Amino acid sequence: MGVYRFLLTPRWLALHVVVLLVIPAFVFLGRWQFGRYEERSTASDRTSSNLAAAPVPLAELTGVGRAVPDGEKYRAVTARGTFDATHEWLVRRRVQNQQVGFYVVTPLKTGDGAVLVNRGWVPAGTDADGTPTVPAAPIGEVTVTGRLRPAETEESTGIADRAGLPPQQILLINDATLGAGLPYRLYGGFVELSRQEPAAASAPEPVPEPDAGNGGGLNLAYGVQWWMFIGIAIGGWLLLIRREARDLRAAEESKRESAQSVAH
Incomplete structure (x- = not known):
């Protein structure tokens, strides 16, 4: 030793x-x-693959009362129907262009129900609790193409839901919650609008395509x-x-x- x-x-x-x-x-x-x-x-690979995939009819990936499989998140889908502007919601606290605003969510009625469509983003007005200026949903039958998203929850978004908001304002896009007060049934999840035919004369600003990320390089x-x-x-x-x-x-x-x- x-x-x-x-x-x-x-x-x-x-x-x-x-x-x-x-x-x-x-x-x-x-x-x-x-x-x-x-x-x-x-x-990251799944997101990139889903974003690059060709659009398919909405009913191939989800259905009325069905949840969106996590593996189908951001898949491009198409749906045809008419917007129900009487049941439109504004989703609070959504940031775009480094500015706080609202998403505009309008049900699109199809033959067997309806799907929630995030038509895009509008900036907040001078009063955070007031109603911003929102371009009206088009009248008549339209075909929408967009990215399929699962219903938002407190766990998936980190946003705490609460009651007592101004009329037609919400914090989470959740078909199970929003569908409770509608006269028709909703498809699971929602569609983030990227294209519409015929195109609207005036519309909210489209939500940008998500960043697939660096694949966990860090x-x-x-x-x-x-x-x-x-x-x-x-x-x-x-x-x-x-x-x-x-x-x-x-x-x-x-x-x-x-x-x-x-x-x-």
């Missing part, structure tokens, strides 16, 4: 414990980041970083041991030289 007896001193035993705790912690954090990378990469970098910390921790630990041993050897050598000098 010789000079390395210092490894069994209380100070060094505490350091050993710290290193032995830090290594599995860094392993866990690295694996967690790699897991997030895989999840986000999968979600999570991958963080995962690699945590695992690099493992090497740094072990390397630093060994370096401290070697330095301590070297210093002790030097001290012992100095003592021997001093003893020999005194003896002579």
